[in-house]
Structure formats: structure tokens, C-alpha cells
Amino acid sequence: MEKLAENKIIEDLLPQKFGKQGQIWVISLLAVCALGFYAYCRQLYYGLEVTALRDYASWGIYISNFVFFVAISLVGSLITAVLRLTDVHWSTPLTRIAEIIAVSAISFAGLIIIVDMGRPDRFYNLFTHGRLQSPIIWDVIVITTYLFISLLLLYFPLLPDLKIMIGYKERNGKYLQKLYEFLGSFWKNKPEQFKITDKAINILSVTIIPVAFAIHTVTSWLFATTYRPGWDSTNFGAYFISGAFLVGAGGVLIAMYVFRTHYKLEKYITDDHFNKMGKIVVLLALVYLYFNINEFLVPAFKMKKAEEEHLMGLFTGEFSPIFWFAISASMLVPILILVTKKGRTPKWAFFAGILVVVGSWFKRFLIVTPTLLHPFLPMHDVPKNYMHYFPTWEEWAIAGGSLAGALLVITFFARIFPIIPIHETIIETESHEKA
Amino acid sequence: MNTKENSRREFLATTLLAGAALAGCGGNPFTPDEVTDVKPSGEMVKLLSVDGEIIEVDKAFLKPVPEMPPVPNSEARVGIPGKKFAMVIDLSRCKSVKKCQSACNHMHHIHPGQNWIKVYPMQESEKTAPYWQPTTCMHCDEPPCVKVCPVDATFKRKDGIVLIDSDRCVGCRFCMAACPYSSRVFNWEEPQIEKEIADKPYSCETSVPQKKGTVGKCDFCPDMVRQGGLPHCVSACPNGVFFFGDILEDSVTNGSETFRFSELIKDKSGYRLMEDLGTKPSVYYLPPVNRNFPFENSEEKEKA
Numbered sequence: 172m173e174k175l176a177e178n179k180i181i182e183d184l185l186p187q188k189f190g191k192q193g194q195i196w197v198i199s200l201l202a203v204c205a206l207g208f209y210a211y212c213r214q215l216y217y218g219l220e221v222t223a224l225r226d227y228a229s230w231g232i233y234i235s236n237f238v239f240f241v242a243i244s245l246v247g248s249l250i251t252a253v254l255r256l257t258d259v260h261w262s263t264p265l266t267r268i269a270e271i272i273a274v275s276a277i278s279f280a281g282l283i284i285i286v287d288m289g290r291p292d293r294f295y296n297l298f299t300h301g302r303l304q305s306p307i308i309w310d311v312i313v314i315t316t317y318l319f320i321s322l323l324l325l326y327f328p329l330l331p332d333l334k335i336m337i338g339y340k341e342r343n344g345k346y347l348q349k350l351y352e353f354l355g356s357f358w359k360n361k362p363e364q365f366k367i368t369d370k371a372i373n374i375l376s377v378t379i380i381p382v383a384f385a386i387h388t389v390t391s392w393l394f395a396t397t398y399r400p401g402w403d404s405t406n407f408g409a410y411f412i413s414g415a416f417l418v419g420a421g422g423v424l425i426a427m428y429v430f431r432t433h434y435k436l437e438k439y440i441t442d443d444h445f446n447k448m449g450k451i452v453v454l455l456a457l458v459y460l461y462f463n464i465n466e467f468l469v470p471a472f473k474m475k476k477a478e479e480e481h482l483m484g485l486f487t488g489e490f491s492p493i494f495w496f497a498i499s500a501s502m503l504v505p506i507l508i509l510v511t512k513k514g515r516t517p518k519w520a521f522f523a524g525i526l527v528v529v530g531s532w533f534k535r536f537l538i539v540t541p542t543l544l545h546p547f548l549p550m551h552d553v554p555k556n557y558m559h560y561f562p563t564w565e566e567w568a569i570a571g572g573s574l575a576g577a578l579l580v581i582t583f584f585a586r587i588f589p590i591i592p593i594h595e596t597i598i599e600t601e602s603h604e605k606a
Numbered sequence: 607m608n609t610k611e612n613s614r615r616e617f618l619a620t621t622l623l624a625g626a627a628l629a630g631c632g633g634n635p636f637t638p639d640e641v642t643d644v645k646p647s648g649e650m651v652k653l654l655s656v657d658g659e660i661i662e663v664d665k666a667f668l669k670p671v672p673e674m675p676p677v678p679n680s681e682a683r684v685g686i687p688g689k690k691f692a693m694v695i696d697l698s699r700c701k702s703v704k705k706c707q708s709a710c711n712h713m714h715h716i717h718p719g720q721n722w723i724k725v726y727p728m729q730e731s732e733k734t735a736p737y738w739q740p741t742t743c744m745h746c747d748e749p750p751c752v753k754v755c756p757v758d759a760t761f762k763r764k765d766g767i768v769l770i771d772s773d774r775c776v777g778c779r780f781c782m783a784a785c786p787y788s789s790r791v792f793n794w795e796e797p798q799i800e801k802e803i804a805d806k807p808y809s810c811e812t813s814v815p816q817k818k819g820t821v822g823k824c825d826f827c828p829d830m831v832r833q834g835g836l837p838h839c840v841s842a843c844p845n846g847v848f849f850f851g852d853i854l855e856d857s858v859t860n861g862s863e864t865f866r867f868s869e870l871i872k873d874k875s876g877y878r879l880m881e882d883l884g885t886k887p888s889v890y891y892l893p894p895v896n897r898n899f900p901f902e903n904s905e906e907k908e909k910a
Contacts, residue, residue, distance in 0.1 A: 218818045219777075220795035226720065229779040229792060289777015289792065289819030293757075296776050300757040307756035307780055396754065398786045398883050546788045547880060548741065552707070552724035 177597050181335060184589045184596065185342070187434060197582060200575045207572015210565040211286060219289055221565045227550050228543045228560035233287035235535040236570045238411075240280035240577070241314070241390045242531065245412070246419020247273025247321050248383035252376040261447055263599055264439050264591045268426045270325045271590075272419070275580035277318050277386075279573045286569055306392045313385040320379045327368045327375075330358040331594035347587060387411045394538065400470075400478040401542035410462040414531065417455040417501065421527025424448055426581070428521035430590055439591050442517060449515035452527065456502045456509075463498065481545040490541045493533050500530025676809035676829055679771060683810065685763030691826055692766070693742065693837075694849040694858050694870060696892040700725070700738040701845065701899035707740075709842030710824070714813055715799045720791045722824040723839055727903050736901045737894035740847065742839065743768060743789045743824035744879065744887030751781035751790065760821070766853075766888050767826045769810045775820035782821060786883055790823045826850075836861055845898065 214221050224231050250269035254262045285291050301308045333355025340348055391411035394402035431440040470478045485494040505523040508514035540560055550558045647666040655661045707723045729736040745768045752762050759775035762768050782790045797816040804815045811829040816822050827837035840848040841861055851858030851867060858867045874892040
């Protein structure tokens with residue numbers, strides 16, 4: 172009986188070839204990436220002139236996209252590390268989803284920051300002339316560290332699954348078989364091997380939490396270490412981290428739904444998973460709302476002259492439509508949906524997840540650009556188009572291309588590796604049945 | 607090619623530094639090959655050497671100092687020893703003629719539309735008097751831009767000047783976000799400069815030529831200062847708004863008037879911009895009292 176169940180689990184969870192839907196999905200993502208690549212070639216040739224960035228709004232959607240990527244990547248540490256260390260078992264099927272989101276997002280965070288550079292050809296200067304007092308160097312260090320820890324947290328739990336997959340030689344085909352053997356042929360399911368990886372995963376789970384906090388705190392310091400109204404805040408680190416956990420959890424809701432319906436994984440990603448993740452999102456949204464209230468209400472109470480222009484621009488001015496959209500979409504509406512039992516059913520939770528992620532993307536834009544358009548000295552002695560910012564098609568294409576690229580990485584990962592850990596699922600079911 | 611030119615430049619720099627002490631007279635610029643062609647005239651002149659010794663030189667060997675080649679960038683990072691430069695901007699004299707701006711733009715080949723010097727129409731509040739406020743880079747003693755630069759492309763020198771090495775700048779624009787005075791501009795596209803100038807090696811002291819994808823800003827014209835001259839904005843201003851000088855010598859000049867820096871600041875209640883931020887600027891302002899000109903905002907008239 173048990174044996175049968177195990178076979179069934181393996182059968183259900185082995186990676187599957189792209190169906191027609193999958194092919195269309197991949198091709199459209201590739202098309203978006205190609206357009207982004209073309210736009211970036213234009214940017215390399217003509218310079219940042221092709222963007223709408225100018226001396227005042229000198230950071231735009233590239234940087235907000237960077238913050239977004241760093242934010243969403245924090246979910247890896249939340250699901251794999253925080254829940255693991257607190258001995259929560261229901262989240263096991265979600266760990267790999269969270270971890271691949273983390274790896275893919277943090278890689279594209281690194282790429283998009285190079286896209287924003289005026290001289291990407293001098294990237295090596297960061298290593299040959301790097302100065303430790305610059306928060307950018309801190310970011311380079313912690314993001315690289317986070318990427319490697321995340322990769323290891325993705326890889327170690329994959330080893331027993333690789334062993335299983337190597338057994339399906341015919342199904343795999345020549346190239347995938349080679350890849351699996353290259354990655355995992357040394358794994359023999361020996362107890363000592365499990366002991367070592369378990370220990371390693373525990374150590375990594377502990378280390379990834381401070382590193383995850385560091386990546387987003389340092390990212391917030393790129394802004395908070397300056398004097399500008401809207402950035403000059405002691406609240407910024409915590410504000411960024413709470414927002415990051417929220418958008419990451421929203422991303423997991425979306426991914427759960429897509430994988431579940433597409434690969435027919437209803438038995439593994441159950442309604443209860445949506446119920447529980449939904450509750451987590453409510454909690455995270457409330458925490459983020461709390462930090463937002465701190466971030467906006469306290470300066471608004473005082474209305475210092477320099478802050479006033481910035482705040483009024485958000486509340487009732489130029490940026491108010493985006494501001495209220497972002498606040499409602501990323502926090503208020505998802506809370507209202509997910510507090511209800513019906514709201515935590517897969518479809519509604521998926522919808523709430525989309526709201527969270529889209530709202531959060533615009534929220535990052537609001538953190539970056541409006542502040543730059545409200546400098547201490549009034550904007551003056553510059554061409555008229557320097558005083559506003561609306562991204563050009565090249566910027567949209569490049570930002571869109573990076574998002575599509577991140578999705579492609581996740582898609583291909585799910586094509587090559589089991590998106591739900593097979594071995595761990597078997598163990599969990601066994602222990603469940605014993606209990 | 608490049609190294610050859612550099613070594614020639616260094617040779618010129620070292621030999622000519624001594625030559626700089628010699629008084630100017632007619633003739634061709636100094637080149638090593640020509641020296642042999644000159645015949646002594648027999649008429650000797652006494653000169654003070656750089657070591658402080660009196661020496662005699664035949665008049666025929668005296669040559670005018672040609673345009674000083676810029677110092678190598680390694681030296682430009684250190685600054686001029688024993689100096690601490692400062693600027694005083696007298697707001698009571700400014701009527702926004704903007705000659706400072708055009709001279710600066712011209713000499714630094716700044717991209718059309720962009721300005722390193724901006725002249726702001728300021729009015730603190732509805733009932734207070736409007737005035738013109740020219741701004742340069744503040745050359746802060748606690749420069750926020752230098753703190754955040756990841757590659758040491760922008761740096762603070764011993765003489766107080768903050769400069770940019772455009773050959774090193776990676777174009778991250780963190781310095782622009784950090785500067786509260788909005789004094790930094792970015793070369794969003796290939797700078798529109800004549801080829802002859804664009805091909806020159808970049809000098810931190812002249813900030814020329816500006817390079818695509820890097821940050822530029824007011825540099826206090828250390829190349830002029832090194833030759834004993836004044837920054838271009840100072841000499842271009844018809845109203846003597848800008849005073850430049852050395853705090854250690856305690857003197858500032860606009861070219862025609864010279865003041866004791868400390869007395870000028872004391873007597874006219876000099877102040878610095880955004881003192882509360884703790885950036886400690888090197889640019890001081892004299893308040894717009896007893897003004898030479900009424901405030902007329904022609905820009906606003908044009909708009910209306």
C-alpha cells in the first residue's frame with residue numbers, strides 16, 4: 172500500500188514536458204525578453220539618453236524594479252528558513268517554489284542594477300576600486316552572499332530527488348539525464364549523506380535569516396543614507412523588510428495556484444495551503460500597513476516644509492492615483508479578501524496574490540522616484556522635460572524583459588526539476604500515516 | 607601613443623613648473639628642440655628660483671609660459687598643498703546676468719541645457735523679499751556624495767575641492783541622490799564636444815572632456831587656480847558676485863576687490879546653505895541686503 176503511494180507521488184511530481192499552454196507561455200516570455208534585450212542594446216549604444224531619466228529623476232523604474240526583485244526574493248528565507256526553524260511542516264511542498272523565486276529574483280536584481288549603470292563596461296571597478304563605506308558595496312556583498320546561500324538551499328534538498336529522477340532514464344532523455352547525473356550522481360541515499368545535508372540545511376536556514384534581513388535593509392539604506400524627504404527615515408529598514416515579506420508571500424500565492432492548476436497538483440498543494448498562506452499574507456499585510464502608517468502619518472502630522480511637497484504629491488498631487496492604487500492593491504484589498512474564509516480559497520487567494528504583487532511593484536516606484544522630483548532646492552535651470560518622469564518604451568521593455576526573464580527561470584526550473592520536493596513529500600506522508 | 611603623450615606631459619609639467627617662475631616675454635612656446643637654436647644675447651636677468659635662490663639667466667633663454675598642461679590625475683587627487691579654498695557669493699550683487707553660467711558651460715563644454723551653476727529665484731516665504739541665488743558645487747567638508755561613491759570616483763582633496771574622475775565613474779548616480787544641493791548633472795548621452803577636445807585624455811582638474819554615462823559638476827576650476835587664476839565664474843561675473851580665495855590666507859577676491867575672508871563673513875553675516883545637514887560647505891553666502899539691483903524675474907515674465 173505504502174509502496175503504491177510512493178510510486179504515485181513520484182509519478183505525480185516528476186517534471187513534465189511543456190504542453191501547448193506551456194509552449195505559448197514560454198514563447199511569449201521569450202518574446203518579451205527579446206524586446207527587452209533589443210531595448211537594452213539601444214541603451215548601450217545611445218546611452219541612458221533613451222530613458223526618461225534626467226538629472227532630477229535620476230533613478231526610475233530600473234531601480235524600483237531592483238528594489239522589487241530584492242523584496243520578492245526575501246520569501247525564500249521566509250518559507251524555507253523561518254517556517255522550517257519554527258518546525259512548521261505544512262509548508263514543505265512550498266519550499267522549492269519559494270526558493271526558486273528567491274534565486275531567480277535575486278539574480279535579476281543583480282542584472283537590473285547593471286542595466287541602470289551609466290558605464291556597465293566599468294562594472295569591474297566595483298571590485299578593483301571598491302570602497303567599503305559605500306552602501307552600494309554592502310549591497311553587492313550581501314546580495315552575492317544571499318544568492319549563494321539560496322542556491323545551496325535549493326540544491327541540497329534537491330539531491331534525493333535527483334537520485335529518484337536519474338532512475339527514469341528514458342523519460343528524461345539524453346541531455347536532462349546528463350544534467351541530473353552531473354548534479355547528483357554522487358548521492359546514494361546513505362544515512363550519513365542525509366545527516367550531512369540535514370545539518371547543512373539547518374545551518375544555512377539559520378544564516379539566511381540575517382543575510383535576508385541584510386539584503387533588504389541595505390537596499391533601504393541606499394535611500395535612507397541620504398538627506399532627501401521621503402527617504403530620510405529611521406523606519407526604512409523595517410519598512411522595507413515587512414513589505415518584502417508581503418510581496419514574496421503574494422508571489423508564492425500566485426505560483427502555488429499556477430503550478431497547482433497547470434500540473435494538477437491538487438493533492439499536494441491543497442486548499443488548506445491556500446488557507447494557511449492566505450492567513451500569513453493577512454498578517455504580513457497588516458504589519459506592512461503598520462509601517463506605512465508610521466512612514467506617512469508621522470511626517471504628515473508635522474508637515475515640515477521639505478516633506479510637505481513630497482507628501483502632498485503622494486496624497487493629492489501628481490502621484491496620488493498611483494499612491495492610493497498601491498496602498499489599496501498591495502494591502503487594503505488583499506486584507507479584506509483574505510480575512511474571509513471564502514477569500515482563502517485558491518481562486519480568490521490567487522487574485523489577492525496578484526493584487527499584492529502588482530500593488531507592490533508600483534509601491535516601489537513611489538518609494539524611488541517622487542522623492543527625487545522634490546529636491547531641497549527647487550528644480551531650476553534645466554530643460555522642461557527634466558522636471559517630470561514617465562518611463563520611455565525602452566525602460567518598460569527592459570523592466571518587462573527582466574520580469575519575464577525571472578518568470579522564465581522559474582518556468583524552466585519547473586520543467587527540469589520537480590517543483591514540489593518528491594523525497595520530502597514521501598517522508599511527510601509516511602510520518603503522517605504512521606501518526 | 608597615450609603613454610608617450612603622458613610621459614611628455616609629465617616631462618613638461620616638471621620642467622615647466624620651474625619655468626613658471628620666470629617672467630613672460632615674447633617668443634615661441636618652450637619646446638626642448640628649440641632651445642639649442644637660441645643664441646645668448648649677453649643680457650642677463652636675475653630671477654628667484656623655485657628653491658628660493660637668486661639665479662641669473664640670459665634673457666634670450668626666457669620663454670613665455672605656454673598653456674600649462676593639466677597635472678596627472680594621481681596628483682589631481684591630492685590637491686594643492688597648503689591651501690583650503692572657499693567661495694563667497696554676495697547675493698546683494700546678483701541680478702541673474704548668468705555670465706557665470708555661460709562662462710562655466712563654455713569652458714567645461716557642458717551639454718546644452720545642462721548647467722553646473724544654477725541661478726535660482728529664491729523667496730523664503732510669501733512676505734519675504736525675493737532674490738537671486740547662484741549655486742555651484744558646495745565642495746562640502748563632509749561631502750555626502752563622496753561618502754556614497756562605491757568606487758572612489760568622486761573624492762575630496764586636501765585643499766577642500768571635491769572632484770570627479772570620469773575615467774573611473776561607473777554611472778550609478780548614487781552621488782546625485784545623496785547631494786542635497788542638486789549640484790550634480792549626468793551625461794545621459796555622448797557629450798557634444800568638438801572631436802579635438804573629446805579626444806584629449808580626461809583631466810580631473812579641468813573636468814574636460816565630459817564622458818558619456820558619467821557624472822559631472824562644478825569643480826572650482828583647480829586648473830585655473832593652480833596657475834594663480836580665478837575660477838571662470840568669478841572672472842566672468844560683471845557684478846563681482848563671486849569671491850574666491852584661500853581660507854588659510856584669509857583672503858578672497860573677485861578679481862577687482864579683495865577682502866579678508868573672516869572679516870567679510872563677520873561684517874556681512876555670511877552663512878552657508880542647509881547648515882543643519884552637517885555637510886559643512888565651502889561656499890558662503892552674503893545675505894541679499896542693500897541690493898545693487900531690484901529683483902526682476904524675466905523668466906517668469908516670459909512664461910506669463
